[in-house]
Amino acid sequence: MLVNLSIPWVIIGHSERRALLNESNEFVGDKVAYALSQGLKVIACIGETLEERESGSTMAVVAAQTKAIAGKVTNWDNVVLAYEPVWAIGTGKVATPAQAQEVHCELRKWLHENVGGDIAASTRIIYGGSVNGANCKELAAQPDVDGFLVGGASLKPEFVDIIKAAMVKKN
Numbered sequence: 001m002l003v004n005l006s007i008p009w010v011i012i013g014h015s016e017r018r019a020l021l022n023e024s025n026e027f028v029g030d031k032v033a034y035a036l037s038q039g040l041k042v043i044a045c046i047g048e049t050l051e052e053r054e055s056g057s058t059m060a061v062v063a064a065q066t067k068a069i070a071g072k073v074t075n076w077d078n079v080v081l082a083y084e085p086v087w088a089i090g091t092g093k094v095a096t097p098a099q100a101q102e103v104h105c106e107l108r109k110w111l112h113e114n115v116g117g118d119i120a121a122s123t124r125i126i127y128g129g130s131v132n133g134a135n136c137k138e139l140a141a142q143p144d145v146d147g148f149l150v151g152g153a154s155l156k157p158e159f160v161d162i163i164k165a166a167m168v169k170k171n
């Protein structure tokens with residue numbers, strides 16, 4: 001349907017689908033493979049729940065989610081990874097810049113070790129979860145935060161500030 005409508009991007013692995021529709025890591029990987037095979041570009045979402053963060057398993061969780069996706073990627077030019085801590089989505093509880101940077105840095109390291117240095121350097125890793133006009137600048141300044149996946153604030157005028165903050169590194 002997206003292809004027929006000439007929509008180039010699809011979001012796959014959003015936490016709501018993982019939680020409400022029981023989409024497993026493997027199933028998310030299969031959807032990524034199918035979308036890429038149809039010529040779509042993919043924003044692949046990963047992220048831990050609050051319980052997982054509090055039990056210290058954040059990296060294990062996002063690494064397992066990323067592994068299932070990476071195993072199915074044929075062309076990394078068409079994939080963006082979106083780190084979205086589940087506890088930050090739509091809650092107003094944004095990850096601190098340090099929390100986001102820590103996970104993004106570990107994800108880039110994971111890509112370096114498991115996929116390759118060039119891919120790790122060129123793949124965009126974006127952050128999502130309660131991004132707004134007030135917190136976007138500091139998040140965007142983190143070295144491994146390459147942009148944002150914005151929900152609620154994309155419907156407000158402050159979205160312009162978020163876009164501007166995300167563009168700073170590009171310019």
Ligand SMILES: O=C(CO)COP(=O)(O)O
Pocket residue numbers: 014084088089090091092128129130131149150151152153
């Ligand atoms: O996941 C998100 C959108 O799908 C993020 O939403 P919020 O920016 O509203 O937290």
